[in-house]
Amino acid sequence: MAPIFQQGSEWNLLAALFIGIAFGFVLERAGFSTSRKLAGVFYGYDFTVLKVFFTAAFTAAMGLLYLNYFGVFNYELVWMPTTYVVPTLVGGAIMGVGFIMGGFCPGTSMCGIATGKIDALAFVGGIAIGVFFYGVSYEWLWEDFRLTTNIGKKTMSEVLGISPGIAVLIFIIFGLFVFWLVDKVKKEYNIKDVEY
Amino acid sequence: MNGRNLFGVVLVLVLGAFIAFTTVNRKVSREISPDELHQKIIEKTRYFTPEDVAHFIISEDPALQLIDVRDPKNHNKFTLKGAFNIPLNELLKKENLAYLDQDAYKTIFFSNGSTDADVAWLLATRLGYKNVYVMKGGMNAWIEHILDPREHSVIWDRVDDEMYQYRKGASKFFGGKSDEAVQDNAEDNKPKPKTPTKGKKKEVEGGCG
Numbered sequence: 001m002a003p004i005f006q007q008g009s010e011w012n013l014l015a016a017l018f019i020g021i022a023f024g025f026v027l028e029r030a031g032f033s034t035s036r037k038l039a040g041v042f043y044g045y046d047f048t049v050l051k052v053f054f055t056a057a058f059t060a061a062m063g064l065l066y067l068n069y070f071g072v073f074n075y076e077l078v079w080m081p082t083t084y085v086v087p088t089l090v091g092g093a094i095m096g097v098g099f100i101m102g103g104f105c106p107g108t109s110m111c112g113i114a115t116g117k118i119d120a121l122a123f124v125g126g127i128a129i130g131v132f133f134y135g136v137s138y139e140w141l142w143e144d145f146r147l148t149t150n151i152g153k154k155t156m157s158e159v160l161g162i163s164p165g166i167a168v169l170i171f172i173i174f175g176l177f178v179f180w181l182v183d184k185v186k187k188e189y190n191i192k193d194v195e196y
Numbered sequence: 197m198n199g200r201n202l203f204g205v206v207l208v209l210v211l212g213a214f215i216a217f218t219t220v221n222r223k224v225s226r227e228i229s230p231d232e233l234h235q236k237i238i239e240k241t242r243y244f245t246p247e248d249v250a251h252f253i254i255s256e257d258p259a260l261q262l263i264d265v266r267d268p269k270n271h272n273k274f275t276l277k278g279a280f281n282i283p284l285n286e287l288l289k290k291e292n293l294a295y296l297d298q299d300a301y302k303t304i305f306f307s308n309g310s311t312d313a314d315v316a317w318l319l320a321t322r323l324g325y326k327n328v329y330v331m332k333g334g335m336n337a338w339i340e341h342i343l344d345p346r347e348h349s350v351i352w353d354r355v356d357d358e359m360y361q362y363r364k365g366a367s368k369f370f371g372g373k374s375d376e377a378v379q380d381n382a383e384d385n386k387p388k389p390k391t392p393t394k395g396k397k398k399e400v401e402g403g404c405g
Contacts, residue, residue, distance in 0.1 A: 065215045075220050169216035172208055
């Protein structure tokens with residue numbers, strides 16, 4: 001919350017609490033706290049999640065660039081994780097399998113628990129077991145692997161050698177194309193909207 | 197595609213297209229890092245000599261902004277033409293910082309010596325204000341070089357002479373000691389280290405007119 005609170009201020013935790021509550025509320029209102037919604041993306045009967053996350057991504061990307069453009073926001077303060085290509089692919093695959101099997105992502109599972117869903121409770125139990133397994137096997141399984149294929153802190157625009165603005169525009173066009181595509185798929189295969 | 201969807205798509209595309217042609221400003225915060233500040237401190241490009249300042253005033257440089265950081269008492273007693281007073285302890289007041297928040301003027305701080313002006317420069321630079329400078333030596337140097345110029349060197353060459361003539365001209369302009377008085381003083385003047393000369397050897401006519 002750099003423009004509102006100082007970096008490293010205790011108020012950041014409080015801000016995080018309210019942002020988290022707002023995030024959970026919106027997830028619930030969008031119907032994300034049911035596992036069927038998320039699983040729908042993979043089984044091809046509901047693409048809401050895909051659309052929401054694409055929209056969220058490019059809204060956030062544009063928001064950052066616009067705030068920067070108006071001089072509110074310091075681009076250099078954005079924390080960025082280092083990219084480890086192969087470990088990211090492996091981790092992404094494991095997480096994807098978890099998504100399909102469980103029908104939740106970590107955030108929505110918490111929303112699911114808040115609304116009293118048993119499968120969400122089981123899912124969070126699974127997360128805890130996974131974290132525990134990762135912890136005990138870290139030294140002999142993951143420690144060396146975790147830091148391989150390090151390409152540093154890279155954004156897509158840096159990898160492609162274009163300006164961040166152009167990269168965001170390309171991402172928006174790609175996102176809109178995907179929206180169009182999934183709508184077409186739904187129409188083509190005559191998939192009905194599902195009520196939960 | 198219904199109307200609402202179309203509106204969303206167009207809005208996102210227009211916003212995206214606009215931002216695509218902007219460049220990311222990686223330094224929004226104007227405050228400079230300690231490394232940069234250190235570099236600026238040791239560079240010493242912040243100094244203008246009193247001769248430079250005299251030249252700016254005589255030629256009525258429209259981009260000149262002189263700020264006297266001494267206290268109001270000293271300021272009212274004697275100051276440079278066109279200078280206004282922002283005492284050092286009030287420099288960080290919002291209405292005073294507004295004078296620094298521009299790129300059009302070169303702001304030159306001065307005090308009795310260089311120290312207070314240097315502090316003002318340091319604060320302004322740290323806050324990211326551009327075009328701030330210091331008059332080297334402050335009012336002491338001003339009086340010594342401009343209002344009461346003396347021949348400083350035993351080895352008198354053309355450059356020294358031009359500088360001396362220039363100072364004398366400037367002295368007249370600023371109502372310093374008369375020509376004869378300067379000559380008299382020059383007689384019993386002890387040799388002092390030469391002050392570094394900085395480029396600008398301007399014709400004195402402008403000042404004498």
